[in-house]
Amino acid sequence: MHAPVLNRQTLFSRLKDNSAVLVKSGEELIRNRDVEFPFRAHSDFFYLTGFSEPDALLLMSKIDGEERTTIFLRPKNLEQEIWQGRRLGVESAPATLQVDQAYSIEELDEWLPELLIGSEQLLVSFSDFSEWAEIIAPLIEQLKKQVRKGVDSPTTLFDLDVLLHEQRLIKNHREIELMRKAAQISVQGHLAAMAVAASANSERTVQIALENAFYQHGAQRVAFNSICASGENACILHYTENNAPLQSNALLLVDAGAEYHGYAGDITHTFPPSGKFSTEQAALYSLVLKAQQAVIQMIKPGVLYGDLHQTTLRILTAGLLDLGLLKGDLTTLVADKAYTEFFMHGTGHWLGMDVHDVGKYKIDGEWRPLEVGMVLTVEPGLYVSDRHQNVSAKWHNIGIRIEDDVLVTEKGCEVLTAGLPRTVAEIEQWFVEHSHK
Known part of the structure; x- marks a missing residue:
């Protein structure tokens, strides 16, 4: 079995029902002017995906007993790939990474709120909490606006490190x-x-x-x-x-x-x-x-x-x-x-x-x-x-x-x-x- 799939299965087994996990790969950092540092994906992200492109986000949701894995990543772009290297792309991601579905990272604001419907607990790494706050705050606000449609927003934030880092230790x-x-x-x-x-x-x-x-x-x-x-x-x-x-x-x-x-x-x-x-x-x-x-x-x-x-x-x-x-x-x-x-x-x-x-x-x-x-x-x-x-x-x-x-x-x-x-x-x-x- 693909190692990251095994790692995800183990994490899913430790999640409470109606929970959702968010993990980012990270962004390229500028070394000087238009030169970047060599990119290395965040270890938690690579552990769960085996994927090493920047600007990607993994969502693992366990809602009403159904486990689903979704990845957001950079779309194919011929001009960018000529200059900066190949991208996996949305179409190839599900089979290559053995995930259930994939979306462009450019569609994150559109799809993430919908994919989180039914989640009562949201798990992110508190080591990077300031970065997650920029994503979570508008996300919760958007979900709360749908309360009259019967949509509940997550009510609990949990430190993913508590589960995932203990898993990675063994x-x-x-x-x-x-x-x-x-x-x-x-x-x-x-x-x-x-x-x-x-x-x-x-x-x-x-x-x-x-x-x-x-x-x-x-x-x-x-x-x-x-x-x-x-x-x-x-x-x-x-x-x-x-x-x-x-x-x-x-x-x-x-x-x-x-x-x-x-x-x-x-x-x-x-x-x-x-x-x-x-x-x-x-x-x-x-x-x-x-x-x-x-x-x-x-x-x-x-x-x-x-x-x-x-x-x-x-x-x-x-x-x-x-x-x-x-x-x-x-x-x-x-x-x-x-x-x-x-x-x-x-x-x-x-x-x-x-x-x-x-x-x-x-x-x-x-x-x-x-x-x-x-x-x-x-x-x-x-x-x-x-x-x-x-x-x-x-x-x-x-x-x-x-x-x-x-x-x-x-x-x-x-x-x-x-x-x-x-x-x-x-x-x-x-x-x-x-x-x-």
Whole structure:
């Protein structure tokens, strides 16, 4: 079955009778003058339609037990298509997208009120509520004017995110196949980054090799702006300039992922382009890897999400204490959050169509248990820069993050991004084996 059809069926099963769902694909945005940013459909819309044109709107209605799917989209226009690319068009939409009916987006004001007759509850994403208000306000006003004809207008607005984002959090079998592919394409990109790093003269050279491999292996786009950070730049969490020279004997932190049919990969790999870790680099790297592997080994259904982070904090704090970067009592240091000087972000996040994917982390104020079908990243890190004046200079400008994508399975977990050398020994051996290529 077409994946979006399956996704719609699941959502329909969760809707109350006499409800209607509205989801937009989004609009093209101008970058400068008459040049647009590359368009990517809103993830909720693509999840339910598999359609990626701008200026489209999906209506799912469940009225008196009848489920109907309607799409509004741009009509065919030969002149516009010559300049800007092909459009699916109204006539082809029902069969191609497996929807019940299609109308021109130019007819939205005419048809939408009629299609909503009988709807008591209207569901839209409150994340975009200001945009929906412009559509909903005149719509409700128009329906209320027909009250003497026996037409009732929706009386309840409901946040679609509550239903749809929880649905998206649990991946079905088709989504998991796509995420495996996105993950493995991402692995190939990171291997290409390693291969070029030894001879590269700049962060940008590494980025080019990385992203070129993504596209060569079937990615449609990058999942987010790639980070290729050498030396002190790795201590900037969201460094994306990628325009500095590679620093001799410094670590290179590469945080990047490929997007495949709407689903994101997300890997961070940290390694020495020279092929050899210094003593301090190896010590901090091994500590981060120890935390990451301990968390991955914990992942299985029923484990509380918050417990993963607590494991990271305790391992990293104990390691920093052993290395002399922190001083004091372990329990006190953890309680006082002394680790935030060197580790200031979470241990991971949900992953899916969005790189920071949707879904709640807590239920009724409590960390939620992991469930089969969830995909999350595991990405502890340590960042020691020259601002840490209380730390010996030999540790300065070492930024390390190690990140993999992990699927929760019935028996435990599956690391979707397996395939990179991870230990200090594995990375150094990789460079020995590939130095002649």
